[in-house]
Every structure is written in structure tokens, then in C-alpha cells.
Amino acid sequence: MRLSILASQLAAFSGRHGQNKRPPEESRPGSKQPKPLGIGVSALLVLPVAAAILLSGSTAGVKLILLMLLGLLVGFVYIVIERRLVKYTLKRLLGSALTLFIIVAVVFILLRQMPIEGYFDNFDKLNETQVNVKLKQLGLTQPIYKQFWDFLVKLFHGDLGSSTRYSAGTPITSIIAKKAPISIYIGLMSMALSLVLGIPLGAAMARSKSGFWDRFGTVFIVLINAVPAAVYYIFIQMYGTSWMGISMLFDRNNWVTWILPVFSMSLGSIASYAMWLRRYMLDEINKDYIRLARAKGVPSRRLMFRHVFRNAFVPMIQYIPASLLYTVCGSIYIESLYSIPGMGGLLVDVIGRQDNPMVQALVMIYSCIGIVGLLLGDLLMAVIDPRISFVKKEGVR
Amino acid sequence: MKGPFETKKRRLEDSVNAAVEKNLSREEEDALFTPAPFDPTAGEKTGYSNYSYWRSTFRAFWHNRTALVMLVVLVVLVAFTLLQPLLPGQYEANTVNNNPLTGIQLQNQAPSTTTSYMTVPAGTVLLGEKLNDDWYAVSNVASVIKKRQKFTLTQYGPDWCTVEYNGTTGYVKNNFQTSLKLPEDPENTPYQSYSNFQLQMYTEPADMTNGGESLYAAASDLTPLGDGRFETAGATELRTMPSRSPFLFGTNNIGQDLWARVWSGTRTSLWIGFVVAVFEALIGIAVGIVWGYVRALDRLITEIYNVIDNIPTTIILILVSYIMRPSISTLIFAMCLTRWLGMARFIRNQIIIIRDRDYNLASRCLGTEPTRIMLRNLLPYLVSVIMLRMALAIPSAIGSEVFITYIGLGLDVNTPSLGNLINEGRKLVTSASLRYQLIFPAIVLSLITISFYIIGNAFADAADPKNHV
Numbered sequence: 084m085r086l087s088i089l090a091s092q093l094a095a096f097s098g099r100h101g102q103n104k105r106p107p108e109e110s111r112p113g114s115k116q117p118k119p120l121g122i123g124v125s126a127l128l129v130l131p132v133a134a135a136i137l138l139s140g141s142t143a144g145v146k147l148i149l150l151m152l153l154g155l156l157v158g159f160v161y162i163v164i165e166r167r168l169v170k171y172t173l174k175r176l177l178g179s180a181l182t183l184f185i186i187v188a189v190v191f192i193l194l195r196q197m198p199i200e201g202y203f204d205n206f207d208k209l210n211e212t213q214v215n216v217k218l219k220q221l222g223l224t225q226p227i228y229k230q231f232w233d234f235l236v237k238l239f240h241g242d243l244g245s246s247t248r249y250s251a252g253t254p255i256t257s258i259i260a261k262k263a264p265i266s267i268y269i270g271l272m273s274m275a276l277s278l279v280l281g282i283p284l285g286a287a288m289a290r291s292k293s294g295f296w297d298r299f300g301t302v303f304i305v306l307i308n309a310v311p312a313a314v315y316y317i318f319i320q321m322y323g324t325s326w327m328g329i330s331m332l333f334d335r336n337n338w339v340t341w342i343l344p345v346f347s348m349s350l351g352s353i354a355s356y357a358m359w360l361r362r363y364m365l366d367e368i369n370k371d372y373i374r375l376a377r378a379k380g381v382p383s384r385r386l387m388f389r390h391v392f393r394n395a396f397v398p399m400i401q402y403i404p405a406s407l408l409y410t411v412c413g414s415i416y417i418e419s420l421y422s423i424p425g426m427g428g429l430l431v432d433v434i435g436r437q438d439n440p441m442v443q444a445l446v447m448i449y450s451c452i453g454i455v456g457l458l459l460g461d462l463l464m465a466v467i468d469p470r471i472s473f474v475k476k477e478g479v480r
Numbered sequence: 481m482k483g484p485f486e487t488k489k490r491r492l493e494d495s496v497n498a499a500v501e502k503n504l505s506r507e508e509e510d511a512l513f514t515p516a517p518f519d520p521t522a523g524e525k526t527g528y529s530n531y532s533y534w535r536s537t538f539r540a541f542w543h544n545r546t547a548l549v550m551l552v553v554l555v556v557l558v559a560f561t562l563l564q565p566l567l568p569g570q571y572e573a574n575t576v577n578n579n580p581l582t583g584i585q586l587q588n589q590a591p592s593t594t595t596s597y598m599t600v601p602a603g604t605v606l607l608g609e610k611l612n613d614d615w616y617a618v619s620n621v622a623s624v625i626k627k628r629q630k631f632t633l634t635q636y637g638p639d640w641c642t643v644e645y646n647g648t649t650g651y652v653k654n655n656f657q658t659s660l661k662l663p664e665d666p667e668n669t670p671y672q673s674y675s676n677f678q679l680q681m682y683t684e685p686a687d688m689t690n691g692g693e694s695l696y697a698a699a700s701d702l703t704p705l706g707d708g709r710f711e712t713a714g715a716t717e718l719r720t721m722p723s724r725s726p727f728l729f730g731t732n733n734i735g736q737d738l739w740a741r742v743w744s745g746t747r748t749s750l751w752i753g754f755v756v757a758v759f760e761a762l763i764g765i766a767v768g769i770v771w772g773y774v775r776a777l778d779r780l781i782t783e784i785y786n787v788i789d790n791i792p793t794t795i796i797l798i799l800v801s802y803i804m805r806p807s808i809s810t811l812i813f814a815m816c817l818t819r820w821l822g823m824a825r826f827i828r829n830q831i832i833i834i835r836d837r838d839y840n841l842a843s844r845c846l847g848t849e850p851t852r853i854m855l856r857n858l859l860p861y862l863v864s865v866i867m868l869r870m871a872l873a874i875p876s877a878i879g880s881e882v883f884i885t886y887i888g889l890g891l892d893v894n895t896p897s898l899g900n901l902i903n904e905g906r907k908l909v910t911s912a913s914l915r916y917q918l919i920f921p922a923i924v925l926s927l928i929t930i931s932f933y934i935i936g937n938a939f940a941d942a943a944d945p946k947n948h949v
Contacts, residue, residue, distance in 0.1 A: 182787050189791070193799050309933035310926045311879035313886050314902065317918065321909045331910070415887060431887045434798055449792050457790075 151267075155404070159459060162466045172462065179454045183447070188231065190446045194439050195227050201437040202248070221247055221439070234443065244440035249433050255444045259426070263411055265335070266418070266425035270410025272345045277352035284353065285360025286392060289368065300357050307354035316416050319347045333421040344421050348414055352406065356399065363395035401464045405456025412449055533945070537864065540942035547938030554931040557924075561750065564743040569725030571737035573744035573896050578735065580722055581609075581617055581694060585735035591916050595719040595726045597695050600688060600712055607683070608702060608710045609694070615722035616702055617694040618710065620686070622650040625679040633662075634670045640685035643673075650681035688718060696722040729920045732904065742921050745896040746928065752811055752881055752897070753874035759816040760873050761866055764823025769854050771824060772831025781828075785821065793818045797880065801889040808891065815880055823869055830862055864943030871936030875929035882925075898925045 163172050200206045202221060203214070218224050222233070237244060243255045250258060284303075287296040307315070323343045324331045334340045367373065368391055376386055411426065418427030430449070433441040504512075541547060564570065571577065577586045600606075606618040625631055625645050635642035640651045663671060680692060689695060695718035702710040729738035771781045800814035834840070840857055848857075878898060884890045885899030886906075893900055898921055905918025941947055 178786070179790075182790050185787050186791050190795070190799065193803065196803050305930065305933060309875055309930040311875075311882045311929065313879075313882050313906075314922045314926060317902075317906050317909065318922070321915070321918075415883075419886075428887070430795070431798060431889075434802055435888070446795055449795065450790055453792060454790050 151407075155407075155459065159462060163462065168462060168465060172458070175458050175461075179458060182454060183450055186450045187443065187447055191231055191234065191443060192227060194437075194442055195223070195230070197437050199223075223439075243444045246433075246438055246441050248436045248438040249441050255441055258429075258441075259444075259448070262424060262426050262429060265423060266413030266427065267410050269341070269344055269348065269417070269423065269425065270413065271407075272341070273349035274352065274406055274410060276345060277349035277356060280349070281353040281356030282360055282396075285357035286364065286387070288357060288361040289364035289391075289395075290387060292365070297361075300361070304354045304358050307350055308358075312351060313416055315350070316347050316420055319343060320420050331421070333423045340421070344417050344423060348417050359399055360395060363398055364391050367391045367395045397464065397468045400467055401460035404459035404463060405453070408452045408456045408459075411452060531948075533948075536948045537939075537943045540947055541939060544938045544942065547935055550931040550934045550938075553927060554935060557746075557927060557931070558750065561743050561746045564740075569723070571725065571727075571740045573740040574736065574894055576735050577721075577727075577731060577737060579693075580611055580615075586721070586727075586731050587733055587735050588914055588917075589727050589731040589735075590913070591728060591730040591738075591920075592720075592726050593728060595721055595723060596717040597690055597720045598688065599715055599717050600686075602712055602714045602716075604688075604712045604716070605683060605705065606688065606697070606702070606710050606712065607708055608697070609708070610699075611696070611722055614699050615696050616699055616710065617722070618688070618697045618702070618718065619694045620683045620688040621680045621692075622648055622683045623681050625652070625675050625681055627675060627678050629675050630672055631675065632670055633666075633673045636667045636669050637685070643681060645681060648681070650683055651685045652679050652681055653687070690720055695719060730916055732917055733908075738901075738917060738920060741896040741901060742898075742924055745898045745901045745921065746924055748808065748891070748895060748897040749878045749881055749899065749925070750874070750928070752808060752815075753877040755812050756815045756819060756877040757870040757873035759812070760819045760823050761870050763816065763820035764869075765827055765859070765862075765866065767820065767824040768827025769831060769858065772828035773835060773850065773854055773858070785825065788818070789821055791818075794883075797884060798887070798889065801884055806889060806891060808895065811881060811884060811890070814884075815877055819873065819877075823866075826865070826869065827862060830865065831858055834858060834861055864940065868936050868940035868943070871932055871939065875932045878925065878929055898928075 163169055203209060222230060245252055245254050246258060284300050288300040291297050320331060329339055333344060373390060376390060413425040413427035415427045418425045430445050579586060606620050608616040608618040611617050631643050631645040633641050633643050637654060639654055641654050643650060643652050662673060697716055697718055701713050701716040703713050705711055727737050729742055732738055770777060796818050797814050801810055804810040840853060843853055843857055881897060882899040882902060885903045890899050891897050901921035905921060908914040908917055
């Protein structure tokens with residue numbers, strides 16, 4: 084009886100499945116326990132945030148930045164040594180230094196192409212001698228390579244120079260130290276908000292494929308990605324402030340005025356976290372090991388959090404250091420809309436006034452942030468996901 | 481936990497058990513398992529399918545209803561944008577519209593769908609002034625009674641009073657609180673009265689003005705009676721301006737027609753987006769193919785890519801816009817400088833994946849020239865993804881244009897673009913009545929960017945062979 088054989092086999096399969104409890108999770112032989120790394124990673128993520136929170140009451144912005152960097156540095160040195168990534172890291176750092184040099188050189192040369200009228204407030208009223216004296220004062224009469232060499236020499240003495248026109252004579256570091264903290268606070272808050280909202284949204288979207296959350300999230304993502312940020316920022320400010328009955332401008336001491344800037348700034352990252360997490364989770368769900376786990380009878384919730392989510396989150400981690408660092412730059416839109424005295428519009432402002440030392444310093448800082456952020460992201464990936472290796476394999480390309 | 485898997489398993493079990501319980505005989509069971517007869521023609525069958533990549537792609541695309549709706553919206557929008565200047569009765573985007581009588585700019589006129597202010601019946605006598613061959617400025621204000629003037633009130637009515645002033649008879653609005661100072665017993669006419677404020681004396685008990693200003697009537701509707709008076713020939717529409725075309729989106733703060741500016745701006749922005757997308761595709765494809773296909777160049781181009789990619793895009797955009805004079809070509813140039821990078825890397829990765837597939841190896845062994853392999857074997861594979869990136873490049877180029885304008889480096893207001901319209905509108909958000917100057921450009925902009933985005937994504941989904949059946 085072929086059918087009865089089939090039936091008995093099925094019964095045996097489901098019976099065994101029902102009776103036996105799942106065997107306890109075996110410890111993988113030969114694999115190193117990843118615990119010490121976990122400490123390093125969490126220190127890396129927690130330290131800067133903790134530092135920011137601890138220092139948020141004080142005005143010591145410089146200390147804050149330094150602490151953030153220190154936290155990142157300590158975490159990474161630990162990880163790099165632990166994972167034997169020293170050679171790779173050094174190579175990347177060297178490459179980054181070269182890149183940085185090229186960027187600074189290009190910007191330096193481009194800046195020297197700006198019209199000289201831009202260096203004066205009242206160019207028409209000055210005669211030639213006065214113009215020449217001022218240009219000489221700014222050091223613009225020398226050939227470009229000489230100017231560049233002087234700049235480099237000063238740079239290696241730890242001197243970023245002083246502003247010439249934005250706030251004449253003030254050291255650039257002190258200008259930045261005054262402006263950066265507020266951008267960092269707002270940036271960190273919006274980053275925290277976007278993680279808190281974006282990741283559950285992405286996970287909910289992946290779990291309820293073509294359900295309510297998926298539809299809602301898709302509409303949200305399309306709106307945020309397609310509509311230029313300026314437009315929805317302006318509308319949030321316009322209707323948000325009148326709905327909440329508050330002033331359109333930011334006031335540092337009134338916490339209510341922090342809500343809208345932080346919220347609008349987080350929208351873009353909420354959308355991108357949700358979008359990428361959904362995509363990675365769906366990729367992960369379709370993999371064979373998840374099918375096996377499901378056949379084995381792992382409860383759906385546990386499956387989602389222990390297996391799918393953890394693996395799907397790995398590729399997203401690489402953007403976190405960069406976005407942490409990028410909070411220093413602020414947002415041009417948000418800060419100009421709400422009149423926040425942060426870093427956002429500073430670069431545009433100093434380019435407009437042709438304050439060359441400021442532009443050079445800022446471009447250098449921003450590029451550094453981008454490069455270091457990328458490097459840290461790559462390292463973090465390698466640390467978290469043991470499958471990723473930066474050692475070249477022969478014959479594979 | 482009740483997943484779909486459990487349900488399916490249970491259903492299978494149930495059906496098998498049901499069959500077992502029926503206790504079929506061997507013959508019955510054999511009947512269920514009939515072997516297929518031998519068919520020699522089946523061996524001759526060839527696996528022909530009329531599968532066509534593009535047909536399949538379009539079929540998948542037609543099934544996406546949202547994308548189809550957006551496609552219709554986009555086609556209508558773009559067609560309308562291009563045809564708008566050819567439509568009758570359109571204003572010029574940069575013409576400052578003045579009130580023809582006073583010469584004052586028609587500033588911040590609220591949006592309206594008509595210029596018709598009121599309709600008067602045939603035989604109405606109006607005082608008119610010739611504006612041009614087609615239009616007359618008309619009103620029924622016989623004269624203006626200035627502040628603190630004495631006049632005689634000859635007849636009292638609840639809404640209108642008949643007055644005599646300087647020898648002319650006319651009607652004034654009966655407004656107790658403000659304009660007319662009336663005695664205790666106002667119905668006991670005639671008596672002398674004073675005007676508290678300036679009053680208008682109408683020829684009829686009706687106000688045929690726009691808040692005291694003249695209205696406009698077409699010359700063909702008026703029969704001159706001489707002495708500056710006209711009689712309407714039929715039911716006549718009195719208009720707020722000497723034109724039948726209204727300011728559909730209102731006017732801006734110097735009296736330019738926002739409707740014309742929005743469509744002209746859309747043309748500019750679409751043009752920028754389109755040109756940037758084309759250049760992005762051209763440069764990106766050229767670099768990407770060479771980068772992916774020519775092994776010797778891989779290292780070099782990768783290093784160059786790393787350098788350029790590390791410069792923040794904003795900095796390049798800002799610096800280039802500063803050094804060159806703001807114009808459409810500057811914007812296009814500045815955006816093209818960085819945008820091709822993403823496309824090139826994308827193409828390169830794709831090329832590397834398909835470069836060493838067997839058909840390419842075979843092609844190479846047959847002695848095909850590299851250029852032919854690149855253009856004939858590799859490029860067609862990438863058409864769908866290139867189109868996707870081009871579709872997404874347009875909204876993001878428009879977004880960059882808005883950004884550049886926002887920081888004050890964009891096109892000047894004489895070249896309307898969606899960017900500078902939004903930037904102009906942004907300055908007016910504090911007064912609620914002027915917000916339409918932000919809302920209209922923002923709606924058009926959002927419609928365009930959203931539809932490009934959705935269509936691009938839907939097309940990419942449809943073009944992905946994984947989604948073909």
C-alpha cells in the first residue's frame with residue numbers, strides 16, 4: 084500500500100517533530116567566542132554618545148569632540164589589534180593621507196581662481212596700491228606652489244591658521260569649537276531618533292510583506308526619497324510651528340524648539356535605515372538556513388530576532404561611524420531654516436566671503452570625516468562579520 | 481505558531497489520511513497511478529518559447545498599477561509643461577503685470593480661476609474710459625464725496641440712500657457705523673448730512689467696482705452713449721483686469737504671473753535634470769565599461785575614483801558654482817562633475833560580473849574585437865539598469881538645483897526654475913495668505929520627482945529577469 088506507507092512516514096516525521104524537544108544549541112567547535120569583541124564594539128558606540136550626554140550641560144565643545152574621538156580611537160585600536168588588522172589599517176590610512184593631500188591641493192588651487200574682487204568689501208573705491216597691499220597681506224601675491232608649501236608647513240606645526248574675513252583674526256579652531264557642539268547635539272539626537280524609529284519600521288516592513296506596515300513604510304520612503312529635502316523641511320517648519328504654537332526660530336534654552344529640527348533631520352535617515360533593513364532582511368529570509376530553521380520549528384519571532392535581524396543588521400553597521408562623525412558638519416537646510424548657530428551654513432558662508440584659510444580648514448575637516456568614517460565603517464564590518472576578510476585571495480577577482 | 485508551512489503540512493496529512501481511510505482496493509489505487517503512455521512524437525518536441533525580454537518587461541510594468549498612474553501623471557505633466565506657452569491667453573513668465581490705469585504692480589494677487597468679477601444685465605449704464613481697442617475701464621462711480629463733506633440725502637433706504645452732491649444725484653451705501661452720519665430720524669428726508677469718511681456715489685444702487693477700483697469690460701460689449709458713458713449691449717462680465725486669462729496661481733511680489741513662472745520653471749528644471757541624466761549616463765557608461773573590461777586600467781581608475789569620491793559632492797558643487805557665473809550650464813557642469821561616479825562604479829561592477837561568462841569567452845576566442853564585445857555583448861545587458869539610474873538622476877538633479885538655489889548660488893530670478901520659485905516662496909512662509917507662492921511650485925516639483933522615482937523603481941523591478949515568469 085503505497086499511500087499508507089506515505090502516511091506512516093508523514094506521521095512519523097511530524098510525531099518525532101512534536102515529541103522531541105529541540106536539542107540545546109551546540110557550541111560551535113573551533114570558533115572563538117566573540118565576547119571581547121562585543122565589548123570593544125559597544126564601547127565604540129556607547130562612549131561617544133555617553134560623552135555627549137555627560138557634557139551636554141557644559142560649554143566645553145572642544146572637550147566633547149576630543150572625547151568622542153578618543154572613544155572611537157580606543158575602541159578601534161583595541162579591535163584592530165584583536166583582529167590582526169594592523170597592516171590593512173595602516174595601508175588604508177596611508178592611502179587616505181594621499182587622498183586627503185590631493186583633495187586639499189585641488190581645493191587650494193580652485194580657491195586661487197576666485198576673482199580678486201571677492202576679497203574686498205569696497206573694491207571699487209580702492210586704488211591699485213591699496214588692493215596690492217591687501218592682497219600681499221592675505222599672502223595672495225606669491226605663486227601658488229609657494230602658498231601651498233607655506234600652508235603645509237603651518238599645518239604640520241598644528242596651525243590651521245586664522246580666519247581672514249569671516250571673523251578677522253580669530254583662530255579657526257576657536258570658531259569651530261564654538262559652533263560645532265550645537266550641531267553635534269542636534270545630529271546625535273536625530274541619529275538616535277532615526278535608529279529608534281527606522282529600525283523597527285524596517286523590521287516591521289520585512290515581517291509584514293505587503294501588509295499594512297509595508298505599505299505605510301513604502302509610501303513614507305518614496306515620499307522622503309523623491310521629494311527634495313528642502314520642500315518637506317519647509318513644510319514641517321511652516322505647519323509644525325503653527326500647530327505646536329511655537330516660534331519658528333530655535334532657542335537653545337527652550338527644549339520645545341529642539342523637537343522640530345531634530346525630527347526633520349532624522350526623517351531622511353529613518354527612511355534609509357528602514358529601506359535598507361527591509362531589503363537586507365528579505366534577502367536573509369530567503370536564504371536556506373532560515374528555511375531550515377523554520378522547518379526545524381524555530382518560532383517565527385525568535386527566528387526574526389536571533390537570525391534574520393542580526394545578520395541583516397551587519398551591512399548597515401558600516402554606515403554608523405560615518406554618520407556619527409558627520410554630525411559635526413550639521414545640516415545647511417535645518418540650521419538656516421531654524422536659525423541654529425551651528426556648522427551647517429559655515430562652509431557656504433566662508434566660500435562666499437572668500438575666506439581662504441577657513442575654506443581650506445573646513446574642506447580638510449569634512450574630507451577627513453568622510454575618509455575616517457568610511458575606514459571605521461569597513462573595520463567595524465570586518466570586526467562584526469568574521470566572513471569578511473581584507474586579506475587578498477589569489478586568483479579570485 | 482501558525483505559519484503557512486504548518487497549514488500546508490496539515491492539509492497534506494489530512495488528504496493522505498482521508499485517502500487511506502477510504503480503504504481503496506489495489507485496482508482502484510492503480511487507476512490513480514496510471515503510467516503515461518509512450519508517445520514517440522513527444523521526443524521530437526523542442527523547447528520553443530516566445531519569450532522576449534522587452535515584452536516581458538513591459539508586461540510586468542503594465543501590472544504595476546501605481547507606476548502606470550504615475551506614468552500617466554508624468555506624461556501629462558511633461559506634455560503640458562512643453563505645450564503651455566503655446567496655449568492661448570498665457571502670460572510671459574517675466575512680465576511684470578501692472579494695473580493699466582494706475583501703473584501699480586499687481587502684487588501678490590491671490591490665485592483665482594477667473595477674471596470675471598461680476599455680471600451686469602443688458603442696458604446697464606457705466607462710466608468708462610478707453611484703455612485700448614479691446615478693453616474699457618468701467619465703473620459706475622459718478623463722483624467721490626470726500627471726508628467731512630456736506631450733501632443732501634433725498635431718499636432713505638435700508639441698503640442704499642439717494643443723495644445729491646455738487647448738483648449730481650446718485651446712490652451711496654447706507655452704512656450707519658462708519659460712513660454716514662445720520663440724524664435721529666433718518667427716514668424723514670430730505671436733510672443735509674456729513675460724510676465721516678470718503679464715500680463713493682454710484683449711478684445705480686449697486687457697487688460695480690472692485691473695492692473702489694475700476695473693472696474692465698470688453699469693447700464689443702459696450703455701446704457708447706457719449707459723454708464717457710456706455711450702455712452694455714448684453715449681459716456683460718466685468719473683469720478685474722483687462723484680460724480673459726486669470727492668474728491661476730496668483731502673482732508674486734512684483735506682479736509676475738506665478739502660473740507662467742511655475743511652468744517655465746518646470747521646463748528649466750526638467751531640462752537641467754534631463755541633460756544631467758544624459759551626461760551622467762554617457763560619461764558613466766564610457767568610464768564604467770573601460771574600467772570593468774580593461775584589466776590593466778582597473779587599478780588606476782579605482783585609485784582615481786577613490787580620490788574623487790572622497791571629496792564631498794557639496795563642496796564641488798559650491799566651489800564650481802562660485803567660480804563660474806551662475807547659469808544653467810554652470811549648474812549642469814557642476815552636477816555632471818561628480819554624478820557620473822556612481823554610474824561608472826555601478827556599470828563597472830556589472831561588467832565584471834558578466835565579463836567572463838561563457839558567451840563572452842566564446843566571443844573572445846572567435847576573435848571579436850573588444851569594442852564590439854563591449855558594445856554588443858555587454859551593453860545590452862545593462863540597458864535596464866542604466867534607464868533606472870537615468871530616471872532616478874532626474875529627481876536628484878532637480879533636488880540639487882533646489883539646494884544650490886537655496887544657498888544662494890543658483891539661477892537668478894529672471895530664469896525661473898523650480899528651485900528659485902521655492903526659494904522665493906520660502907521667504908513668505910510667515911504670512912499665511914502668501915503661502916500659495918510656496919505651495920504651488922512645491923506641489924508641481926513633488927509630483928514630478930515622485931513620479932520619476934516611482935516609475936524608475938517600477939521599471940527596474942519589471943526589467944529584473946528574476947521577476948519574469
